Amino acid sequence: NAGVTQTPKFRVLKTGQSMTLLCAQDMNHEYMYWYRQDPGMGLRLIHYSVGEGTTAKGEVPDGYNVSRLKKQNFLLGLESAAPSQTSVYFCASRASHYLPYEQYFGPGTRLTVT
Amino acid sequence: GESVGLHLPTLSVQEGDNSIINCAYSNSASDYFIWYKQESGKGPQFIIDIRSNMDKRQGQRVTVLLNKTVKHLSLQIAATQPGDSAVYFCAENSGGYQKVTFGIGTKLQVIP
Numbered sequence: 240n241a242g243v244t245q246t247p248k249f250r251v252l253k254t255g256q257s258m259t260l261l262c263a264q265d266m267n268h269e270y271m272y273w274y275r276q277d278p279g280m281g282l283r284l285i286h287y288s289v290g291e292g293t294t295a296k297g298e299v300p301d302g303y304n305v306s307r308l309k310k311q312n313f314l315l316g317l318e319s320a321a322p323s324q325t326s327v328y329f330c331a332s333r334a335s336h337y338l339p340y341e342q343y344f345g346p347g348t349r350l351t352v353t
Numbered sequence: 354g355e356s357v358g359l360h361l362p363t364l365s366v367q368e369g370d371n372s373i374i375n376c377a378y379s380n381s382a383s384d385y386f387i388w389y390k391q392e393s394g395k396g397p398q399f400i401i402d403i404r405s406n407m408d409k410r411q412g413q414r415v416t417v418l419l420n421k422t423v424k425h426l427s428l429q430i431a432a433t434q435p436g437d438s439a440v441y442f443c444a445e446n447s448g449g450y451q452k453v454t455f456g457i458g459t460k461l462q463v464i465p
Contacts, residue, residue, distance in 0.1 A: 243396070279457060280457060281442065281444075281454065281455030281456050281457050281458075282397070282455040283455075284453075329396050329397070331396070338385065338402070338446070339446050339452070339453055340385060340387045340399070340402065340444060340446050340453045341399060342399070342453075344396030344397050344398070345396050346394070346395055346396050347394075347395070347396055
């Protein structure tokens with residue numbers, strides 16, 4: 240099992256550019272999450288999904304969109320990147336019968352917006 | 354966790370000593386408290402949890418203590434090893450199946 244994988248690992252964007260971060264999990268988990276991690280702050284939930292074809296907003300959804308067309312994949316899109324979106328992005332997944340915090344995290348994507 | 358600006362609080366311990374990492378939580382209604390370990394360049398990894406109706410829980414080389422009176426959580430690591438070097442952060446699960454609030458973290462440095 241590869242667990243949770245994220246693509247790419249690093250990316251530099253110019254302000255206004257767009258990109259998509261890909262998260263894939265091979266554990267057949269129903270729930271998937273996107274977080275951002277910034278210095279001096281805890282992980283903050285951007286969007287999440289409780290199953291294929293469903294998405295919901297988290298704590299900081301503005302400027303991001305997500306899609307869950309397949310159960311194993313959760314995509315995070317930035318339509319027009321801003322410097323404030325410079326961060327490390329983590330994807331996570333869990334099975335529906337796990338407790339909410341029993342999440343498996345990917346290795347992260349470091350995004351810099353100049 | 355407390356806000357300490359851009360710099361993580363750091364705890365340096367000698368290899369073989371015990372480590373104690375502290376966390377203050379905010380929501381007295383939280384029903385679970387959790388500790389995660391995050392190694393450099395990796396995602397967080399679940400270590401141990403404790404339910405709000407308990408005050409102590411032990412795992413392998415780790416013990417979590419919960420003091421609800423002062424809203425304080427601690428993680429004790431026995432016989433700290435170089436592989437324990439990481440950022441440790443606490444989290445609280447306050448009902449509603451998606452509501453997990455993560456703290457900032459403490460960086461543990463193990464001195465060989």
